[in-house]
Amino acid sequence: MAKIIIPTPLRKFTSNQAAVAVQSGTVIESIRDLTFQYPDLDKHLFNEDQQLRGFVRVFIGEDDIEDLQGHDTPVQQGDTISIIPAIAGGI
């Protein structure tokens, strides 16, 4: 299993869970496991072409998956996956 950390703006789609345990394998398999558990997340993470949306980045450990092998980046047991959305608050 690996862990996906859910950012605050998306926690309303994960019953307020801050972290969710998912299958390891490839990063897309892990995220698909997350959206299988919480289907409402799907449209916030993926566009119609099943690509990650432009305001969401996915990291394994401290590396952006775009700088690794994209959707096919392997996820090891115990890895931490971060979903980072844009937030804009400041005042």
Added chain:
Amino acid sequence: MSAEIKFSSEELARYSRHIILPEFNIEGQKKLKKGKVLVVGTGGLGAPLLLYLAAAGVGTIGMVDFDVVDDSNLQRQVLFTRDDIGQPKVIAAKKRLEALNPYIKFVAHQTALTSDNAMDIIKDYDVIADGTDNFPTRYLVNDACVLLGKVNVYASIYRFEGQATVFNYTDKLGITGPNYRDLFPTPPPPGLVPSCAEGGVLGVLPGILGSIQASEVIKVLSGVGETLNGRLFLFDAATFETRTLKIKRRKDNPLNGDNPTQKGLIDYQQFCGFEKPSDHAEKFPVKTINVKQLHNLISQKANIQIVDVREAYEYEIANIHGELMPKSEVAHHVQKIAKDKQVIVHCRSGKRSADVIELLQEKYGFENLYNLEGGILAWAKEIDHSMATY
């Protein structure tokens, strides 16, 4: 470079803790005094940023804000006191900061930063610190910084969570790091990520993130230490989890990727999905009612329905006995909204309710909906002065 910068004996005494700091010393202090920093937004992030930059002795500090001080700001905007309520923020801030440090210069830009004025305002500064509260201005500040070659020290906050980094920083080898468009090529659709005004924010959180921003500004100016260039710092105050992630430039960045397509500023409202009204919305504009008219209707016991589209926790702070149907759940409550009488829809300020009415008109064919102008804030101001505002 900074040879011409001189300090009075009072300044040397004031900055002595910097001057005796190894690596920083008098050279670092001179670079601060020579530095020109623009703080965009004098709110939760802007408050600690401005206080620390002024205390540290940054020579020229500009600030941009169009807003006035409100009581609900004082939960986190530690620059202001009750005496400042109703005053333009940049004017109140300038007065407070001049009292703190008389040896430096402050410039108040009492305006919203827009595509029309951003290049002109930003060009005179070395470093920009972005403490704004919305996506259009975030992209505007970023693009202007990239086009003008300015460093953009960035932080943003939401509820218990903060992000900070340094964008568009050119290192000693002449290599420029990523900017906001490398991290987030496109903004989220309007409504997915609520503002702090709607979603709430832990008051001390902007204090923490704004202080990190101030620290990064001082490092950029003084050249001391290693900035957050190429690294995104994340902080969750609720769990005290911190992460520092690597971010890189993207080939498809429209400003400075392999094939740049964007040579100037654009319409950021449109870019962020705040579209011009659709054909339907133009044909059926949102009808409005003001608080005095609503007050009269209630006094006359008129047969009306009041729908409150705020969140439950906002309802607890103050309400006018409307039926609570939070904006995100309205579609599930459509059958509860009358079609045969006047229905007044309201939120905090009138924005969310206007969005709801547009949706209900377009999707469900309602023709009897009226938006309460100025929302419950206007009600508190004009009808019920004892009502709490937030």
